[in-house]
Amino acid sequence: MKNKPTIAIVAHDAGGLGGMEIHLNEMIMRLKEDYHVTVVASSLQVTDSEGVTFIKIPVIKRPVPIRLILFAIFASIRLLFVKRDILHTTGAIVFNRADFSTVHFCHSGYLKATGGSRVSSGGSFFRKLNSGLASFIARTMERIVYRPGRTKRLLAVSNRVREEVLADFPYMPEQVGYLPNGVDIHKFKSIDxxxxxxxxxxxxxxxxxxxxxxxxxxxxxxxxxxxxxxxxxxxxxxxxxxxxxxxxxxxxxxxxxxxxxxxxxxxxxxxxxxxxxxxxxxxxxxxxxxxxxxxxxxxxxxxxxxxxxxxxxxxxxxxxxxxxxxxxxxxxxxxxxxxxxxxxxxxxxxxxxxxxxxxxxEQLTWENMHRILIRHYEENDQRLGQKALS
Known part of the structure; x- marks a missing residue:
């Protein structure tokens, strides 16, 4: 296949055990069949990394507020030198202009839903301070990044997230798509x-x-x-x-x-x-x-x-x-x-x-979610569909 378009995917961690990480793994494994995939992240733990270009952003894991800031700065600078047809971020984590951002968690929506305060875990003062600072940074990044002039389209993982995004950020309904997580129905099944x-x-x-x-x-x-x-x-x-x-x-x-x-x-x-x-x-x-x-x-x-x-x-x-x-x-x-x-x-x-x-x-397979994602890409730029099929 010639002239494959390049998709640059940005995330803190691509692949792993969390819901967001599983989503990235499943999409990357399917996207790399038809596109050049470049992943900009702190870690890559996908099922098969062959054919995936990995650009590592080395930042500390703790404390989380510092990690968020360092990743946003270093990844944004590195992306200035990454060639791509589409830039797809996972949340509001970099300052670059992007084509898509998948919204797994709307921090401003969460704060509203929980009555203006985060659910307390009963931890120490420093743990609560760390959590509060991380939340403030994440909400600030959302206000900067979630604007049509900065990120063209948002893809919400549920109808609830979509409603929160439309309520809090200046997007029209047609600019916020729907891309739920999938389920491996062959792995997760009833047994006798x-x-x-x-x-x-x-x-x-x-x-x-x-x-x-x-x-x-x-x-x-x-x-x-x-x-x-x-x-x-x-x-x-x-x-x-x-x-x-x-x-x-x-x-x-x-x-x-x-x-x-x-x-x-x-x-x-x-x-x-x-x-x-x-x-x-x-x-x-x-x-x-x-x-x-x-x-x-x-x-x-x-x-x-x-x-x-x-x-x-x-x-x-x-x-x-x-x-x-x-x-x-x-x-x-x-x-x-x-x-x-x-x-x-x-x-x-x-x-x-x-x-x-x-x-x-059974309707929410990863294969179906991949098809939905491809439709979003092709709606964004019809040339991508043509390049992928050439």
Whole structure:
């Protein structure tokens, strides 16, 4: 293929375990088949880097505010010398004029949604100061970068993010597109009971019983305390109920929230490199987050055919219809506990919710998201489509 157009992608980290990093990995792996792909980032951890030009921006990881500033300066200068047909950034992270920016998280929208203050994690003064400075820098960058004269088009990962962008920045609706995350429906899928038992045995957990799953970091925002309190209520009625907590957080603080009678039935696993195994071996996914832009873990749980209990946050509201293919509840421990008790009283009745959620999420494959991205590129410049096919 001759005369491939060049796409320059800018991100703090391209590839890895986070939702944003997974999105970049999946897009880069597909884009490199038809385009020259140049990645400007601090790290590149994609599945296969062959054919990808990597320009490393060496900056410190901590403290985050300094990292944000240094990356914005160094990457912006380096981009002055990068030839490209399209510049596509991941968020408001550089000062250069760009064709596209994928908005995974709208910092100004988050601040409004949480009542003008960030959810406290109960950390030290310096930790709160660090978080506050990082938020201020991110919002300042949004005000500078998210203008049509600076970034031509924004691509929001959910309808919620799109609404936040249109409310806070001077774009017309046609200038803000939609590019949700995809799901690997071949990797995340429902499994039969025998395979489920084998997986549980592999990880050293009881083969029998019903398992709740909570997955993610930032436990205060995602509501692990509510999950534990609801579990305490339901566990008293259902002695075969267990809770799996997958992700990184302040384990000791949350372990103390578990009723002493049930602590042996709650497992904190830390981060896991094979998350699809944990979805596969579990039955109910509980996710009472206060704010999300696009909850990839909820989509992965749906792909695995799990019964989903979630709050109405970004991405989830586009996927789950209450009492049709899952449960959409308020961020209330009593509501969560009542839903758990209802489900556990007749699990077979609610398995159809998981099947319906799986059917819905099958439309959100990474292949389909790649096609949507290509359409955005070609709408931006018809020559790109012609060059890619020449």
């Amino acid at each position: 009971d025998e395979t489920k038992k084998k997986l549980r045995k592999q990880y050293g957990i009881p083969e029998e019983g019903h398992f709740l799953l909570f997955m993610g970091g930032d436990w205060p925002r995602k509501g692990l305390d509510l999950v534990i309190e609801a579990f305490n209520q339901a566990a008293e009625r259902f002695p075969d109920l267990y809770l799996l907590v997958v992700g990184k957080g302040e384990r000791e603080m949350y372990q103390k929230m578990v009723s002493p009678s049930f602590r042996e039935r709650v497992l904190f696993t830390g981060k896991q490199s094979e998350p699809h195994h944990w979805f596969g071996m579990s039955d109910i996914f509980v996710f009472p987050s206060s704010y999300e832009t696009f909850s990839l873990v909820v989509h992965e749980a749906a792909a695995a055919g799990m019964i989903v209990i979630s709050t109405k946050v970004g991405g989830v509201e586009d996927l789950i219809a209450n009492q049709v293919n899952g449960f959409i509840l308020n961020r209330d421990r009593g509501e969560i506990a009542a839903a758990l008790i209802d489900i556990l009283s007749d699990v077979e009745r609610y398995r159809v919710f998981g099947e319906r959620a799986r059917a819905r999420v």
